[in-house]
Amino acid sequence: MILSDLMRNDVLDPSGDRIGRVIDIRLRLEGVQDPSVARVVGLVVSPRSAASFLGYERSDLTRPVLLAGLLRWMHRGSFLVPWSDVLRIDSREVRLRPGYRRESAADPA
Secondary structure, three states, X not given: OOHHHHOOOEEEOOOOOEEEEEEEEEEEEEOOOOOOEEEEEEEEEEOOOOOOOOOOOEOXXXXXXXXXXXXXXXXXXXXXXXXXXXXXXXXXXXXXXXXXXOEEOOEOO
């Protein structure tokens, strides 16, 4: 699977209702080898927009105030779904398992 193929896919809850679209894929670098191993942490889902955060969800990033406000408004209600909560990936949709979690979309690092 190529991760970019997940971008803009519809995300469905366990009952098949559309809850948003994949707008980003959260990765974590692990290990000390060069290069580090990248692990998928989860999918960032937006109920309103198919556009990316453009990296402005990172909490330590200095950003233009107007752009940050616009992106916050566009992505209000966005959330992170942990990778372990993804049940199935089809050609244009991602289905979540029962009891999936919605976590903060803000990048803690």
